[in-house]
Amino acid sequence: MGSDGTNDTTKNERKPGRMSEQRQQRIRLEISREAARLFWEQGVAATTGEQIAEAVGLSVRTLWRYFRNKESCVEPVLAQDGEEFVALLRRWPRDVSLEDHLMEWAINRTKDPDQQSFDQAVIKMTVLAEKEPDLRTVWLMTNDRIERALVEIFADRLRRSPDDIEVRLHAAAATAVVRVISEDISAALMAGADPTSLGNTLGQMARAVHTATGGAVGDPVDP
Amino acid sequence: MGSDGTNDTTKNERKPGRMSEQRQQRIRLEISREAARLFWEQGVAATTGEQIAEAVGLSVRTLWRYFRNKESCVEPVLAQDGEEFVALLRRWPRDVSLEDHLMEWAINRTKDPDQQSFDQAVIKMTVLAEKEPDLRTVWLMTNDRIERALVEIFADRLRRSPDDIEVRLHAAAATAVVRVISEDISAALMAGADPTSLGNTLGQMARAVHTATGGAVGDPVDP
DNA sequence: GCTATATTGTCACTTAGTGACAGATTTTTG
DNA sequence: CAAAAATCTGTCACTAAGTGACAATATAGC
DSSP: OOOOTTOSOSSSOOOTTOOOHHHHHHHHHHHHHHHHHHHHHHOSTTOOHHHHHHHHTOOHHHHHHHOSSSGGGGHHHHHHHHHHHHHHHHTOOTTSOHHHHHHHHHHHOOOOHHHHHHHHHHHHHHHHHHHOHHHHHHHHHHHHHHHHHHHHHHHHHHTOOTTOHHHHHHHHHHHHHHHHHHHHHHHHHHTTOOGGGGOOHHHHHHHHHHHHTTTSSSSOOOO | OOOOTTOSOSSSOOOTTOOOHHHHHHHHHHHHHHHHHHHHHHOSTTOOHHHHHHHHTOOHHHHHHHOSSSGGGGHHHHHHHHHHHHHHHHTOOTTSOHHHHHHHHHHHOOOOHHHHHHHHHHHHHHHHHHHOHHHHHHHHHHHHHHHHHHHHHHHHHHTOOTTOHHHHHHHHHHHHHHHHHHHHHHHHHHTTOOGGGGOOHHHHHHHHHHHHTTTSSSSOOOO
8 A cells, every 4th residue: 555665666575584485385385285185085174284284394383374274275276277277367368369368378388297296186176175065165265266366357358347247247157167167177087087088178168258258258359 | 865665755754853844944044143143243253153152042062053163154144045046946937038037026026024134134244255255155155056056957947967067057157147246236235225226136137147158048948 | 741852951072273472594784 | 604684483372163972851743
């Protein structure tokens, strides 16, 4: 809010004892990974905060400083794909269709070797979130955040207000269909489906968004 | 699962000491009402399970037997409108458009006097659920249940399988837009808007569902 | 009213999550 | 590199959420 001219950067405010944003995220990721593993192996209810903390090598008190509650420990894992998707939409050029934009990204995508095992965790948690109510809430909250991001992105693209009810309806519908497709893909992969046999997933998403928004979102728009 | 012929009714199984389903629901409603009041007056975090139990006149232990956790105490209130909506869709005749069906219901609707104060609670919680994360999860879970119900209803109407991905996409998109409109209406009413000045809310919902499903749901279908 | 069964309350207990404070760590600055 | 300023972490004590067990009570059917 109120910023006097002393700070040249309002966002990247570096202070003496603060540890780097990167390091913070790494720890959160590490916690999330272990939490996901434990939740998968023994269930959510049977996993205690103490176990998660021990697995990561932190005190329980510190764990609760990184996450407000047990379930949200897996939030970084569950939010992984969604945040990537949102970031992708933020770079969506106005003169390109959604399908083309997603396809082009899929082609230039490089797969980190370490990322592979992480993707496994993402799939496992997405599937687990369909049955475990405590994880379902986290998954739905994650998608709620995506929806809010899409409101901004769609408003920008359609040159309308983020308060516009139509914009919000489009964002909600789009988020919903993307979520369902994600759940479907995760379930298929978990069942042992070959990733290459899934067909054009991103194309499916693009078409679903186009349909769910009544054709308002998906086509190229005036620059 | 396994039912031998001794019981004539598998659903309405009446046993000696079991209290009536109606009585159970009344207690849940009463708890939900008080929880909603307390959450509204002092916030969710500041309200303890003990306070809720005391307000209803139950022991804390019994409270936790009716609801698994503090937040879900308001679930009956938050689910109120949604369940009514789902029930309405279940009676949706195949040869009638969604808009007509909703409109006809609105006309024949009778307003219980006791229902009025309850509606106030519904609106308050819906609005509160936009800011309070702990309530947002309950609200989203409620809509998740609605979505699952819509899958069945849409599958039935479209004569397709509930596993059909398109059916699930339609249900998800429809639920999402109905949710957003509900949030919008609640916010408007909370801000003091005259209910009569809101225009044709149900018509808006019907049109939004029609759009979000790519025209697949909303029109009359073959009997 | 009697009986079978479910519901409730009390008590003891585990776990989630927080506030406070001292000590260890990190980054910037000189 | 050393010092300073802030943050981060662990320990401790604590509150509140939520559960299991068991005795007492209330309820429906006869």
